[in-house]
Amino acid sequence: MKAKGWKELTTQGALIAEPGNSDTYETGSWRSRRPKFIPEKCSHCFICWVFCPEGSIRVEDEKMVGIDLRYCKGCGICATECPRDAIEMGEEFVAEKGA
Amino acid sequence: METRVKGKLLAFRGDEAVAEAMRQINPDVVAAYPITPQTETVQAFSQFVANGEVDTEFIAVESEHAAMSACIGAAAAGGRAQTATSGPGLALMWEMLWVASGMRLPIVMPVVNRTLSAPINILCDHSDSMGARDAGWLQLYAESMQEAYDNTIQAVRIAEHPRVMLPIMSCLDGFILGHSFEPIEILPDEAVREFVGTYKPGYSLLDVDHPVTYGPIDFHGHFFEHKRQQVDGMESAPEVVLQVGREFGELTGRYYGLTEGYELEDADFVIVALGSVTGTIKTVVDDLRQQGQRVGLLRIRCFRPFPAQEIAQALGNKKAVAVLDRSLSFGAQAHQVYLEVVTALYTHGYAPKVVNYVYGIGGRDTLPHEVEQVYRELAEVDKTGVIQPVVRYLTVRE
Amino acid sequence: MSEKRQRLVEIRWHGRGGQGSVIASELLAEAAMDEGEYFQAFPDYGPERMGAPVRAYTRISTSPIRQHHQIIDPDAVAVLDMTLLGVVDVTEGLKDDGALIVNTSKSPAEIRQILKLDKARVYTVDASRIAMDTLGRNIPNTPMIGAIIKATGVVSREGVVRTIQERLGARLSKGMVEANVRAVERALAETQQG
Numbered sequence: 001m002k003a004k005g006w007k008e009l010t011t012q013g014a015l016i017a018e019p020g021n022s023d024t025y026e027t028g029s030w031r032s033r034r035p036k037f038i039p040e041k042c043s044h045c046f047i048c049w050v051f052c053p054e055g056s057i058r059v060e061d062e063k064m065v066g067i068d069l070r071y072c073k074g075c076g077i078c079a080t081e082c083p084r085d086a087i088e089m090g091e092e093f094v095a096e097k098g099a
Numbered sequence: 100m101e102t103r104v105k106g107k108l109l110a111f112r113g114d115e116a117v118a119e120a121m122r123q124i125n126p127d128v129v130a131a132y133p134i135t136p137q138t139e140t141v142q143a144f145s146q147f148v149a150n151g152e153v154d155t156e157f158i159a160v161e162s163e164h165a166a167m168s169a170c171i172g173a174a175a176a177g178g179r180a181q182t183a184t185s186g187p188g189l190a191l192m193w194e195m196l197w198v199a200s201g202m203r204l205p206i207v208m209p210v211v212n213r214t215l216s217a218p219i220n221i222l223c224d225h226s227d228s229m230g231a232r233d234a235g236w237l238q239l240y241a242e243s244m245q246e247a248y249d250n251t252i253q254a255v256r257i258a259e260h261p262r263v264m265l266p267i268m269s270c271l272d273g274f275i276l277g278h279s280f281e282p283i284e285i286l287p288d289e290a291v292r293e294f295v296g297t298y299k300p301g302y303s304l305l306d307v308d309h310p311v312t313y314g315p316i317d318f319h320g321h322f323f324e325h326k327r328q329q330v331d332g333m334e335s336a337p338e339v340v341l342q343v344g345r346e347f348g349e350l351t352g353r354y355y356g357l358t359e360g361y362e363l364e365d366a367d368f369v370i371v372a373l374g375s376v377t378g379t380i381k382t383v384v385d386d387l388r389q390q391g392q393r394v395g396l397l398r399i400r401c402f403r404p405f406p407a408q409e410i411a412q413a414l415g416n417k418k419a420v421a422v423l424d425r426s427l428s429f430g431a432q433a434h435q436v437y438l439e440v441v442t443a444l445y446t447h448g449y450a451p452k453v454v455n456y457v458y459g460i461g462g463r464d465t466l467p468h469e470v471e472q473v474y475r476e477l478a479e480v481d482k483t484g485v486i487q488p489v490v491r492y493l494t495v496r497e
Numbered sequence: 498m499s500e501k502r503q504r505l506v507e508i509r510w511h512g513r514g515g516q517g518s519v520i521a522s523e524l525l526a527e528a529a530m531d532e533g534e535y536f537q538a539f540p541d542y543g544p545e546r547m548g549a550p551v552r553a554y555t556r557i558s559t560s561p562i563r564q565h566h567q568i569i570d571p572d573a574v575a576v577l578d579m580t581l582l583g584v585v586d587v588t589e590g591l592k593d594d595g596a597l598i599v600n601t602s603k604s605p606a607e608i609r610q611i612l613k614l615d616k617a618r619v620y621t622v623d624a625s626r627i628a629m630d631t632l633g634r635n636i637p638n639t640p641m642i643g644a645i646i647k648a649t650g651v652v653s654r655e656g657v658v659r660t661i662q663e664r665l666g667a668r669l670s671k672g673m674v675e676a677n678v679r680a681v682e683r684a685l686a687e688t689q690q691g
Contacts (some may be wrong), residue, residue: 006324012264012332013203014325015302016312110527110536222542243563275565280523280538282530378563464567 027054031074034092037066041086048078048087104350106284113244113276116283117183117209117269118143120251122153123291126207127178127298130158130169135221136273137185137211144183163188167195167206174204175313177303179255181206185273186213189227193234199266200235201325202314203332205258205298206266208236209251212374212425213273214461222462223273225374229426229435235329237267237336238403240373242359245283246400247271249353252286255295256343262335272375274462286351294350333404340401357406359398360413362388366395368477369414371440372423373399376458376465383470394474399436407443414440415449419477423493425459433490452486458493469493504560506651507568510553511587512577514546517638521575522553524664525642528656529557537562550585557651571595573649577624577637579603582611591617596648598688600624600637605691620648622688624680631680632673639677643684657681 011017044064049057056072058065067078067087079087111119118140121129129148133141148157156173160166166182173180184192189210199206214224228238237257241247250269258267271277286294302311317325337357348354361377362384363369370380377398387394397413399406414420422441424434431438437455444451456473458465473493480486508525512518519540526536534557541552554568573596576587588597598620599608605619622644624637631640642657658678666674 003320004324006327006331009324009328011302012328013201013313014315014317014321015202016315017302017309019310019312108530110523110530272565274542275539278540278542279565280526280536281562282536375565379566382564466566466569467564 026070027073028068028070031069031072031092033074033076033089034069035067035072035074035076035079036088036090037064038086038088039065041084043084043086045083047081047083051077051081053077103352104287104290106286106290106351108282109285110280111244111248111283111285112139112278112280113247113271114139114211114278115143116244116248116285117211117251117271118147119285120248120291121181121183121209122147123286123288124179124181124207124252124255124295125153125292126155126181128156128158128170128173128180129182130160130166130173130180131182132160132163132166132184132188134163134185134188134213136213136223136277137183137188137209139277140183140209140211163191164195167192167199170206170208171195171199171202171204172304174199174206175202175304177298177300177305179207179259179298180204181208183209183211185211186215186221186227189231190215193231196231196234196236196266198314201329203264203329204266205255205264207251207254207258208266208268209247210268210270211273211277212270220461221273223275223425224460224462225270225424225426225435228268228270229424229428231268232403232435235265235333236403237263237265237333237340237401239267239269239340239401240399241269241271241276242375242377242398242400244271244276244279244281245353246355247276248283248285249347249351249355252291252294253340253343253347253355255298256346257336257339259298260335260339260343261301263332263339265329265332265336270374275375284351290350294347336404337401337406355400357399357401358409358413359400361396361398363395363397363413365393367393367418368420368474368481369395369397369417370421370423370470370473371397371399371410371414371436373402373436374425376423376425376470379465379467380470383467383474386467387471387474392474402436402439405439405443407439408447410440411443411447411449414444414451414453415447417451418481420451420453421456421473421477422453423456423458423473425457427457427460437490452480452484454480454486454488455490456493457490457495460495463494465493505556505558505562506573506649507571508555508557508573508575508645508649508651509568509571510555510575510577511581511585512551512553512638513581514549514551516577517636518551518553518577521577521638521642522555524639524657524660525645525652526555526557527664528642528652528660531653531656531659534559535562539565541567550581573598573645573651575641575645576600577641582608588612588614588617593617596620596645598622598641598644598648600641600644602626605689609691618648618690620644620688620690622684624684627680627683627687631676631683633676640680640684643681644688647685647688648690654681654685
């Protein structure tokens, strides 16, 4: 996509008028370490959900069910904070990205 | 065409006249911190708030940095936000001045000009607002208390114009105008409210049905484009300043432009200045004209944006010009207003003899005979063809 | 000098912080409004402390006042505190036919002697005693206004009374406002020239 020139800008002062554009920006592409979720150890305390800076913790029926790798940037905060060691950080391989 | 309204002549102190204009504008939010010599503006306005004479949310902040931050938040939320400050207060706002202009928020701020320490000094010069001249704010400088009142009202319309959308400083000389007590014509409240109208912001941070992001991260991809767009807002402003000045004139009989010429057209020797000193210069021009001397004044009312073409054409064919600066640009070849004027002349193909006078630093008074001295020296420059020293310091003791 | 400038009256006030010089400079100025004249009053701020010498200025004119500089050749000088005579050059720039008005129990002749002054007109009034008698406090500013209108006629007595009633009436009790008016009247009656 060609970047806009200043005369083509539709708002002033860099204001973003279309909400939710972070949805299209997949920070999962930044990841060099990949989290692995171990469901047997999880008590569903949601500490990982609180700490995740990208909102990548997937929740269904009030249960932690995994990690959204489209947005997980591999920071490892969830693994560090998990009191049950239910998330482990492992190697990310280029071939597996976006899985 | 508007019908002319008759204001009421009332005795006011300058700072309080500015507060009176703010009362009539009735902004949504005023966030301010008192500082000499602006204190009376904030004091008077906070009394209006306490007495229920305005609908304004008044935020008594802990510093000027916070004052400007609160105004930015209020303006981003779609409110009409104002504050007022002086000298060191403006300096403490520094970081947020750029945020306000970069986010294109039409905040109105009377600046009661005061110098910057050290040594400690509370009196007038233009070090504060001249230091902030590159911060993306429009700047108007008042000659009189009446104009300080009038400018504060016009500032609202100028800043909020859709093509401008930039914050604006309405500058008045601290103590000299701020603490002077004079009769000024106060407009009826309704006339002011009708003139400034209702602010209809394009966006609001509080509009949850149409959520927006103000002030996002913006690096090499678009930052430059956004700044270029901001320049365009500034470049659109002269036309708006003129339009608003004309409408204000139709309403009140007091017309305002970007600059004002006084006995300028046939003058050989011209002083260029801004602020309250131009009133004194006018009395000197009258006296010297009676003696047959062809002297004149070019007063700059709008310093940002700088009306370069208008000034170049007015001065281009003069025999000698003196540009007065009430602030110092340490290490520069000359001082702020001078450099602007000379650049305007050069880029428009004119080369009259132009010298720079620094005056009034730290509240030093400027007397009529000292203004006469400037005109005498201009005649000397013309006679000898020598402009050195280019920068001269009026009234300083050697 | 143009005709309009001839009708400009310039007054300098010398007092000490707390004596009301600045208020007096404004009250006198505003009294000119009754005659449809233009006015300007402004202080010369230094360290704003109780007791420090302060100066204030009043301009009254038949035409709009555009200049904003200090008054250097006053038509009248008002001295609110006699102890300033030895501290400040109160007659500096005073016009040869100008008026010097001093708050003192001394006579004009004695003031002339103290200042070695042989020009100008000298007026004295015991404004502090008048203030004590009428206001119960040594705030000599309003009686000094009475002395100035006696010495210069720059504004009318009615204009001064109206201004005191309006301006001070907003802040002071009715009794105090009337006491200030009485102070002006007494000063008008008691001011001596010499």
